[in-house]
Amino acid sequence: MPNSISWWIACTNIFRLNGDSMIRYLDLKAQYLSIQSEIDEAIRAVLADSSFVRGPHVQTFETNFATYCGAAHAIAVANGTDALEIALKSLNLTRGAEVIVPAYTFIACAEAVIANGLVPVFCDVDPQTFCMTSESVKAVLSNKTAALMPVHLYGQPCDMDDLLTLARQHQLKVIEDCSQAHGARYKGQRVGVFGDVATFSFYPGKNLGAYGDAGMILTASQEVADYCRRHADHGRQSKYTHEFVGRNSRMDGLQGAILNVKLKHLDAWTARRQQVAALYDAGLCHVKQVEIPWIGKECESVYHLYVIRARERDRLQEHLKSRGIETGVHYPLSLNQQPALTAWRQSVSLPVSDSSGTSVLSLPMGEHLTEADVECVIAAVREFYS
Ligand SMILES: *Cc1c(COP(=O)(O)O)cnc(C)c1O
Numbered sequence: 001m002p003n004s005i006s007w008w009i010a011c012t013n014i015f016r017l018n019g020d021s022m023i024r025y026l027d028l029k030a031q032y033l034s035i036q037s038e039i040d041e042a043i044r045a046v047l048a049d050s051s052f053v054r055g056p057h058v059q060t061f062e063t064n065f066a067t068y069c070g071a072a073h074a075i076a077v078a079n080g081t082d083a084l085e086i087a088l089k090s091l092n093l094t095r096g097a098e099v100i101v102p103a104y105t106f107i108a109c110a111e112a113v114i115a116n117g118l119v120p121v122f123c124d125v126d127p128q129t130f131c132m133t134s135e136s137v138k139a140v141l142s143n144k145t146a147a148l149m150p151v152h153l154y155g156q157p158c159d160m161d162d163l164l165t166l167a168r169q170h171q172l173k174v175i176e177d178c179s180q181a182h183g184a185r186y187k188g189q190r191v192g193v194f195g196d197v198a199t200f201s202f203y204p205g206k207n208l209g210a211y212g213d214a215g216m217i218l219t220a221s222q223e224v225a226d227y228c229r230r231h232a233d234h235g236r237q238s239k240y241t242h243e244f245v246g247r248n249s250r251m252d253g254l255q256g257a258i259l260n261v262k263l264k265h266l267d268a269w270t271a272r273r274q275q276v277a278a279l280y281d282a283g284l285c286h287v288k289q290v291e292i293p294w295i296g297k298e299c300e301s302v303y304h305l306y307v308i309r310a311r312e313r314d315r316l317q318e319h320l321k322s323r324g325i326e327t328g329v330h331y332p333l334s335l336n337q338q339p340a341l342t343a344w345r346q347s348v349s350l351p352v353s354d355s356s357g358t359s360v361l362s363l364p365m366g367e368h369l370t371e372a373d374v375e376c377v378i379a380a381v382r383e384f385y386s
Contacts, residue, residue, distance in 0.1 A: 023376060025326035026205055027368035035261060042257040051253040054233075058256030062216075064263055068183070069192040071218035073225035076251035077232045080179045080201020083215035084112035086249060087197040088147070090219075090227040091173045093118055097146035102132040103334040103346065103353035105151045108201075109177055110335050110344065113149070121145070122336050124350040128294035130307070131158035134166040139348060147173040152181035152191050154330070155207065155273075155304035159296055160186050160194040175199070180304035182208040183270055187298045192218045197228075202259055207273070207304050208266050210255040272367035273303040276374055280306055280363060283378030289385045305330055306365040313359050316384050323380040328362040
């Protein structure tokens, strides 16, 4: 059967089923509708007790999220970028010290380093896992290096044993950015407990997303926890006594209440993402112009994104768009190529990070996708290359 006909068969079915001609890359509205009564009730409870900033709903979420991740302390903050910035500050690194950041990630990682008066040094990422490795770190290590910031990109954990061994050898602090990897496991343990401190974003599009901005810091250290909590609340000791100059980065009560509801559904949503990924894997593994995601040993990805490398990526993306399939590119530029970061551009070459922008494509991913949706995407990719 010609590929265009099999595409037609795969896709006309879903058009009739859901009455929506698009296969959405992300569908927050569908998710809300699926848990509407629980969410509405949680919002009403916040309105009823006026706990708008921090308060009992946020405290409950801190406890629940710490338990979920297996962490000793959780500190809710206003967003994932603040979480990184405050977590870094809590490590009390010498001004001007270097922090090694993967060159292929979201810009917030570099911003948090710079905001602390520290120097971001970009390292390359592994071509298969898109994570930093001890080898890529060693290529840019110096006697000014003070910390590493592994990012569990696209939902896949970095090889933490590899990185922690190196960190121990060189007495480096480790700050894990788990913004794309809520609940992902490395050697059976959820991410967020491996470094000195770890951070999460609950931006709406993340696997666990608020209805606005929100973030979290996890740590095993009482000292780091106390510092972060105070820093995010004006360095406050008591209502009008301030121990040091901090800032305002508190989580809204509404976000805490919403996240408490959504956390209960996270594992089921993750399982669905993993099923979708398995369908994509099976449908695309024999398409020779496409590389499917490669998952590291003893890693369980939560597939924040399902990112393929594709030949003629731009034309494939256009083709999928013409078939009503939304896709994304994460990321078109490495941090090393960002106009905002020219002052920190690496002198050594970072071939994987600097070339991935032209080949990666993020396919629709989320619990909103039906099997028919996924089959339709697969058929459209195959049709393009046929
Ligand atoms: C989303 C994200 C952040 C920033 O989180 P915000 O809540 O948007 O500030 C940081 N790092 C990574 C890897 C992210 O994906």
